[in-house]
Amino acid sequence: MGYIDIHRSSLMICATAIMLSVLSGVIGIDIYLEWKVSLDPTIRPINVNQPVITINGMFPGPLLNTTTNDLIHVNIFNNLDEPFLMTWAGVQQRLNSWQDGVSGTNCPIKQGKNWTYVFQMKDQIGSFIYFPSTGFQKAAGGFGPIRINNRIVIPIPFNKPEDDFDLLIGDWYNTSYKDSRRTAGQKHINPQYILFNGKPPYKNSWGGRHESFTLKRGKTYRFRISNVGRELSLNFRIQNHQMELVETEGSYINKITLHSLDVHVGQSYSVLVTANQASADYYIVATPTQVDTRDFPDTKGIGILHYADSTTPAKGPLPSGPDPLDRQFSIDQAKSIRWNLTAGAARPNPQGTFNVSNVTISQTFILHGSKGKIGNNPYYVVNNVSYLTPETPLKLADYYLNGTGVYQLDAFPIKSINSKASRNTSVVTGVHKGWAEIVLKNDLDVMDTWHLDGFSFFVVAYGFEEWRHGLHYNLYDPVERSIVQVYPKGWSVIYAYLDNPGMWNLRSQILENWYLGQEIYVRVHDPDPNPAKEKPPPQNLLHCGL
Structure with a gap:
């Protein structure tokens, strides 16, 4: 299915x-x-x-x-x-x-x-x-x-699979989104379920239909796995089957064989799975990771890998994953994901010739994600500033008003933390065709993930000590992607080449954090009005707030 x-x-x-x-x-x-x-x-x-x-x-x-x-x-x-x-x-x-x-x-x-x-x-x-x-x-x-x-003329760096399956995994709650929205930030409620493609776990108590995938024995299939949940990082595995990791968010990687895979909120991966076991049904499982699972005793996503000629239901214990509090396992796995420099795909220079060891950094952002109170209300903040959404979208204000009355460019502190939490419309300059080093620090006790619209970026480092430029950096073959995890009390460093003019959102992908202000915008400006440099507004552009 x-x-x-x-x-x-x-x-x-x-x-x-x-x-x-x-x-x-x-x-x-x-x-x-x-x-x-x-x-x-x-x-x-x-x-x-x-x-x-x-x-x-x-x-x-x-x-x-x-x-x-x-x-x-x-x-x-x-x-x-x-x-x-x-x-x-x-x-x-x-x-x-x-x-x-x-x-x-x-x-x-x-x-x-x-x-x-x-x-x-x-x-x-x-x-x-x-x-x-x-x-x-x-x-x-x-x-x-x-x-x-891929276009037909660009080969994929592995044998063509028998079929592709999309699998959206993510945490789910008993409360409606409007109720959750009303109470966001006030009292944390743990998710009660993990869904697979919107379906409940296998053998759930109310008889809801579970997710299953049918495979032919001896064939290899590509599973495209994405975490669409609100907050939980998930560890994914398949009973008695190994997975070969081949792609993440638009980058082919050096293939690695895994028994389980950490998929953080917003992230997407492609794995190859070969139906090389006895004809039967097997469990597909996702469970919370990087959290104390005593808080989530029954929160499991369970689906079925079904061999086409199977008459044997899934049996035995669910496949075990790593200790959910084993941070080193998760970090080591993340560091093992390396860019395939020889695969045919878009890249800044011809294939096989590009790495980021010799780039010149144009600017550095040091961004602390945390939580604070402003007045009596809880907010999430970046460098102690919670994003305030204006009535006029920034892109419209930029085009028609040069930002006047809507935002003040570069009022946001890009390398320091304000002493007092506040709300503001945070817009910073990104140097056009410059390399930005973005240090993402997580001051919270739970996982965070960050996304930058408009670009893919290179994940060059993870760490927990006091950050300094170059510490733990992999500049030879860092993976290129658009979502990066930041571990509790840790930091992650990304390099982004800002060659795409526009107004781009840099945000936490944890839904509550994003909704309550953990975001900024990066304005990458090319002063040349040539539409080949940046497209003009579409003819059907909606106007509001102006």
Whole structure:
């Protein structure tokens, strides 16, 4: 079972009229989609009356299956009772932050209205996700998988698998997203469930349908695994089967064989799984990691790997993972994920010739993520500043008003912590075509993950000691991705080449942190008005707040 591939299918409105376009000298196709976003009280992923956000009646939403350089047209109809925005995490929106779908770039789609996103999968491959970006709505669903397949002329660095499966894993709560939104930051409630593609665990007490995948014995399959949850890092494994890790968020990596894989919030991985065991059913499991699981005694995601000719149900104990408090295991695994420098994919220089050991750093950001009180209200902060969302999206304010009256450029402290917590609209300058060193520090006792829109970045270091430039840095073959985990009381360092002009969101991917202000925006500006440098506003641009 798993996801049904709807690429060029009935859900693609007008897809039969696909025309070939030459986009930046490379052929792609136009894909037209019509998505109706609704709140559905009848889909019950858990045994609670709890509405979920569906797309065309699907929870999770449909697979967005594309190829490098395809041009995507997604007409979203908002049937919710409140405004809605969709973001496409990891899709770089080259020269086109107008389509990024976050509060700093777009006005929300009002209830009862529709708006069409138009964006290109420019020079990208890999596995990503989309999800609602405002109003805590991601806690109710509205998310789905994105595939960007290689062009036919670019081979993948492994044998073509028999099939691809998308597997969205993530924590889930008894409370509705509106109730969770109301109490965010006030009293922490642990998630009660882990869902696989929106389905409850195998043999759940209420008879809900679990997720399963059917494999032919002797064949190899690609599982694209994404953590779409709110807060929990998850350790993923398959009973009696090894996994070969091959890709993460658009980068092919040097293949490594794993018994289990840590997938942190927002992250996506591709693993190859070969059906090389006796014909039977086997458990697929995801459990919390980097937390004390005594707080989550029954929180497990369980699905089934089903051999096509199997008549034997899954049996025996669930496959065990590493100690959930074994931080060193998790860090060692993260450090072992290295970029494949010889694979055919987009990169700054010809394949096999690029690493970051000789780049010149143009600027350094040192960003502390933590929590504080402002007045009597809890907020999450970056360097003791909680992001205040203005009525006018930053991108519109930048284009029409040069930011006047909406934000003050570079008022945010990029290397220091303010003595007193405050709220402000934090926008910093990113040097166009410069290398930014971004040090992400986690002052909390729980895991954090960070995402930068508009770019992929190189993860060069993890650490716990006092950070200093160069400490533990891997500058030869660091993995390139768009989501990085930051361990409790630790730090992670990323290098980002800021060659994509626009207004770009840098945020915690932990939903409560993001909702309560742990984000800033990076303004990468090219003063040349040539549309080849940055696209002008789309003709259907929504206006608000101006």
